[in-house]
Amino acid sequence: MDAKPASRSRSIQTMLVFPGETNYHGTMFGGNLMKQIDEICVVAAMRHCGSRVVTASADSFDFISPIRMGETIELEAFVTWTRRTSMEVVCVVRAENPETGERRTATTCFVTFVAVGADGKPRAVPAVLPETDVERKLHETAPERYERRTQRRTQRYFVDR
Template identity: 50%
Template sequence: MENKYIRESRVVKTSHVFPEATNNHKTLFGGQLMRDIDDIASIAAMRHCRSEVVTASTDSVDFLYPITPDDSVCLEAYVTFTGKSSMEVFVKVIAEHLLSGERKIGATAFLTFVSLDENKKPLSVPKVIPETEEEKNLHQTAPARAEKRREHRQASKELAGLLTTQKPWE
């Protein structure tokens, strides 16, 4: 399997922030942004592996700057690191004030996707080749994030073992 440049998975989408996509604070509704993040990240993952994918986890969505209807919102996603069948995808959300041109990082997110074959079984994925400083930094720091992901997943499994599936009204 041939390695791929990170740029081959890059996806960029820019949109207006319309009032119906805002919350009571007149900022972009977080749930809307999270949906858009998962959507663009899945496209980046599929571009990398050219197979079906499933979201395995969302490590974090960090809201750093409020995005308003005066802004456009630009989401940029790309695969930063791969395991055997998994891919870490980074999403950078840039808010641009459309009148002044001022740009700020509105949010960042890391998601993990798993490549699937036609039988919905994990499928091997190519390794990535970083080129830019940003790509190199994210690629280099990915193993530490992967370890934290494994620890968090184990803790989640342990917590799930303590939870009940009983209906709360019974």
């Protein structure tokens, strides 16, 4: 299976934040934003592997700056690293004041997906080829994030009874 450049998976979505998507502070609900992030990351993962995917993990949701009603948000996602059947996808959310043009990073996160075939079983994915300095840095640091995810999965705080 041939490796694919990170740019092949890059997916971007822009949307306006309406009143129904905000809380009593006038800022976007975190849960609504997480849904939008998962959706754009699914697109990036599918572009990379050419198959269906399922969300396996979401971590490092860092809410840096509030997103206000009436602002636009741009979600950018791409595959940073792969294993045999899984892909790590980074998402950066930028907020923009449409009146002033001021842009800022509002949220960043990593979401992991597993590629699945029509039978619902995991299937192999191609490696990713980083092309830019940012892509190379994310690719180099991905194994450390993978290890942290693996450790987190093995720590069981809630046990089925």
